[in-house]
Amino acid sequence: MIAFRNGFVAFRPADASDSAAIAGLHSASWRRAYRGILPDSYLDGEIAQERLELWENRLLSSGMNRRLVLLAESASDLAGFVCILLDAEPEWGACLDNLHVRPDSHRRGLGRLLFAEATRWLMSKEPGWPLHLWVFEANPAARGFYDRFGGEVVTRKIKRMPGGAEIASLRYLWRDTQTLLNRLAGRPAV
Numbered sequence: 001m002i003a004f005r006n007g008f009v010a011f012r013p014a015d016a017s018d019s020a021a022i023a024g025l026h027s028a029s030w031r032r033a034y035r036g037i038l039p040d041s042y043l044d045g046e047i048a049q050e051r052l053e054l055w056e057n058r059l060l061s062s063g064m065n066r067r068l069v070l071l072a073e074s075a076s077d078l079a080g081f082v083c084i085l086l087d088a089e090p091e092w093g094a095c096l097d098n099l100h101v102r103p104d105s106h107r108r109g110l111g112r113l114l115f116a117e118a119t120r121w122l123m124s125k126e127p128g129w130p131l132h133l134w135v136f137e138a139n140p141a142a143r144g145f146y147d148r149f150g151g152e153v154v155t156r157k158i159k160r161m162p163g164g165a166e167i168a169s170l171r172y173l174w175r176d177t178q179t180l181l182n183r184l185a186g187r188p189a190v
């Protein structure tokens with residue numbers, strides 16, 4: 001168990017039996033963070049089924065050694081998760097595809113712990129690779145989080161999202177994962 005502000009969490013890799021719980025948290029997080037960004041018709045409608053299908057497919061497909069889906073559980077409840085893919089856009093290094101903390105647990109340090117675990121996993125699998133991710137331009141909370149840990153905005157692109165909306169998105173890049181990990185651990189950058 002690892003302590004964070006107001007609680008303890010345990011980390012474990014996801015398996016196929018976790019798809020419903022992950023999809024439930026993913027949907028709740030998108031409904032909260034992306035209201036006003038993605039269409040209401042999607043957030044109030046097809047999102048639950050669409051996210052469930054995505055996670056069922058992802059957790060059943062082969063290639064688990066090229067991705068990590070890591071869960072943070074608090075008293076057996078899912079408190080957050082992170083997913084990192086090695087082969088999504090390898091010219092940019094690994095892709096942090098999802099990072100979500102349960103909305104009632106924001107700002108307690110859990111996102112930072114999950115980000116650090118994902119970074120450590122990447123460094124063990126592909127030492128020296130950079131890390132990148134996409135974030136909506138209109139998502140100030142997540143951008144504040146990534147800015148805090150030294151992310152560099154390197155690309156702006158209009159991306160087509162589930163639900164059909166086209167949304168301005170930014171690619172954040174960390175060229176040196178050791179420096180990122182130092183920042184996440186609160187150590188001075190070297």
Ligand SMILES: CC(C)(COP(=O)(O)OP(=O)(O)OC[C@H]1O[C@@H](n2cnc3c(N)ncnc32)[C@H](O)[C@@H]1OP(=O)(O)O)[C@@H](O)C(=O)NCCC(=O)NCCS
Binds near residue numbers: 033110134145146
């Ligand atoms: C982004 C997210 C994962 C951050 O997780 P979290 O557990 O709330 O973040 P932490 O508590 O670890 O924050 C660490 C630091 O990041 C910064 N930070 C976090 N949230 C921030 C915000 N809303 N605004 C500005 N800075 C923020 C702060 O410096 C914070 O340290 P502090 O609380 O001591 O000031 C979480 O807000 C989330 O799940 N958001 C919804 C989903 C989402 O947008 N995911 C990203 C998709 S690309």
